[in-house]
Amino acid sequence: MRRRLMCAVMLLVWAGSAFAGSLWNDNTNWFADARPGRVGDIITVMVDEQTDASDEATMGVTKTSNNNINNGADGTGILKFIRGLTFTTANSATGDGSVERTHSATTTLACLVTEVLPNGNLVIEGTRDVRTSDEILQIQLAGVIRPQDVNADNQINSRLIANAEIAVKGRGILSRTQKPGVITQILQTVF
Numbered sequence: 001m002r003r004r005l006m007c008a009v010m011l012l013v014w015a016g017s018a019f020a021g022s023l024w025n026d027n028t029n030w031f032a033d034a035r036p037g038r039v040g041d042i043i044t045v046m047v048d049e050q051t052d053a054s055d056e057a058t059m060g061v062t063k064t065s066n067n068n069i070n071n072g073a074d075g076t077g078i079l080k081f082i083r084g085l086t087f088t089t090a091n092s093a094t095g096d097g098s099v100e101r102t103h104s105a106t107t108t109l110a111c112l113v114t115e116v117l118p119n120g121n122l123v124i125e126g127t128r129d130v131r132t133s134d135e136i137l138q139i140q141l142a143g144v145i146r147p148q149d150v151n152a153d154n155q156i157n158s159r160l161i162a163n164a165e166i167a168v169k170g171r172g173i174l175s176r177t178q179k180p181g182v183i184t185q186i187l188q189t190v191f
Contacts (some may be wrong), residue, residue: 014037035147036122036154041113043124045141049105049166056098105168109141121146124161140167 036043073097111126121144130137150156158164 012106026050035150036113036126037147041042045109045111045158046111046155047105047107047158050159051103058070058096060094062092111141138169
């Protein structure tokens with residue numbers, strides 16, 4: 001009897017110390033996938049964006065103005081010498097323009113949850129810098145996601161992000177050569 005009591009006490013002491021200093025997460029849910037839901041959680045965004053835009057415009061303006069004075073009309077005062085004077089003005093202008101743009105961005109970007117909204121949606125933000133030779137390509141993403149849209153691998157497609165702001169910026173030699181010069185910028189501003 002004494003031996004059984006001693007074993008029970010040792011078992012209780014061992015069990016209490018095992019749970020107090022456990023290395024494992026005791027709140028693990030073995031039946032459901034872990035979803036992001038706290039500030040600081042990391043979510044992988046699969047960026048797959050393509051845009052095609054085409055704008056076309058045609059404009060035509062015509063203006064005609066006629067002013068005349070009859071041959072039989074006499075001028076009055078100092079304008080008595082004016083007889084049979086006719087003014088005719090015609091202006092016309094036409095213009096055509098079209099713009100076509102195609103953009104594509106495909107990458108994987110890890111984003112942080114920066115805010116949890118009252119309805120449970122998450123605000124995410126992420127930035128990635130990629131350096132190639134002397135060029136730095138910076139990808140920035142911000143938006144709002146629903147936790148239930150995140151898959152079991154903790155990933156979400158960029159098309160499921162509300163209020164998405166995706167920016168791709170380049171810095172370096174290539175970006176500088178594509179930018180117009182100072183004089184061209186001034187002329188474009190003035191004209």
